[in-house]
Amino acid sequence: MRTVAIVGRPNVGKSALFNRLAGQKISIVHDMPGVTRDRIVAICRQGRSPFQLVDTGGIGAGADAEFADQVAAEVDIAVETSDLILFVVDAQAGLTPVDADIARRLRRVSKPLLLVVNKVDHPNHSGLSNEFSRMGFSPLFPVSAEHGIGFDVLVDRITSLLPEHDPAEDAARLAKPLQIALVGRPNVGKSSLTNAILEDERTMVSPISGTTRDSVDIPYKRGAQNYILIDTAGIRPKSKRSDSVEVFSVMRSESSVKRADLCVLVLDASQGVSSQDKRIAGMVRDAGKPCVVVLNKIDLIPERTKDKEGLREVLEEIRHDLSFLPYAPLVLLSAKTGEDLDRLFKRIENVREASRRRIGTGPLNRLLTTAMTNHPPALKSGRRFKILYSTQPEPRGSSPIPLPEVVLFCNDKSLLDDTYRRFLEARIRTVEPWEGLPMDLHLRQREARGISRSRGAAPKERGEAQRGPKTKAKRSTPKARRAAKAPRV
DSSP: OOEEEEEOSTTSSHHHHHHHHHTSOOSOOOSSTTOOOSOEEEEEOOSSSOEEEEEOOOOSTTSOGGGHHHHHHHHHHHHHTOSEEEEEEETTTOOOHHHHHHHHHHHTSOSOEEEEEEOOOSGGGGGGGGGGGGGOOOSEEEOBTTTTBTHHHHHHHHHHHSOOOOHHHHHHHHSOOEEEEEEOSTTSSHHHHHHHHHTSOOSOOOSSTTOOOSOEEEEEEETTEEEEEEEOOOOOOGGGOOSHHHHHHHHHHHHHHHHOSEEEEEEETTTOOOHHHHHHHHHHHHTTOOEEEEEEOGGGOHHHHSSHHHHHHHHHHHHHHTTTOTTSOEEEOBTTTTBTHHHHHHHHHHHHHHTTOOOOHHHHHHHHHHHHHHSOOOOBTTBOOOEEEEEOOOOOSOOSSOOOEEEEEESOGGGOOHHHHHHHHHHHHHHOOOTTOOOEEEEEEOOOTTOOSSSOOOHHHHHHHHHOOOOOOOOOOHHHHHHHHSOOO
């Protein structure tokens, strides 16, 4: 797809420009320099035809010193793979030596380039852009990413300079792929796993916790299947979040879980399951998302995985610690060595295939009847939970991995406690495991006896309404009977 790269020094408003063109808040926008580190990708559908946007990290002075070289490499890759470059500068700050240095580097690139002067937030600021004409790029495009000023002219110019639009290619790329969110606490290897899958240094990797800040959406094709890999920021406990940028990063990670079709929970094999791992797993479960658990860095525990006995112990420990995710398949791999990556995608496709399976109404009702006969629920206030009828309806919505829903028509749903609900789910999974899929056990309570579904009146009352009000019968006496037989004159 036709690609536009956005480059510039830190804090000139590249991410705000990116969000404005994309039509949604994707990149984190913050006054602190160096917030964006990875390449963030989105589709711009403004103008005559869609094109792909790439937001890059700031380069030059003011960038995060720990990641300066890696950010610069990411920018070089974005520029090399793009069809057009948007060089963004800050009208409020004026022309800086860093801007001039970046301009010298970009002149060596034989690709169309537009100089975008951002933060021209008021008509009185229009003269601020004249200073940048000294860099030799013409014409200038003064805009305000915050207020949406000047974007019609900019988008028209972008589309006129891009290669010819290929609708067939775009249709194939824009077809809805499976969105997979890689989630976990910091430094468990989410970005390393993403890079290993792509066989490319696509996201930034560092021993420093919290390297990834944005949730990075990366299109990926494996065989005939299309995916979107969402590399998320590591989620730390609230008490350990260092600044507002990390708070925003965690919010984006949580939002990525909600919009994903499937979550891959990444754990560190050398550290086992921590309390924060459990919290994140609980977040995935509560969001009702299909899940695959990845135990990464198994290359760090070779002594525990060299034989079947040791491997079984590792699996049992993980299963015990994540007992509230019994349906999630477990994959052991090493992002560093690339070992067993095929197994991960095989599990993902198994989950997709499982979502299409159904249990017939007859077998489902017989299964639950037998289960409740052999293990009846406990009495509650002298009453017992009863299932009158059960069925699995057709999936609702357009999700590529719909969750299995089982509807139980019952006498009183308040009589079903969590323990017996888990028992019923476990019994259903003996027939259909639905690997990787949480089950939606939906209860529908029958109406109380004597309540009309149409009018809400009791049957006796409805009958009386149809017959009219009762009248008290007069008592017959001998005098009355003689009067009745007497001839009328």
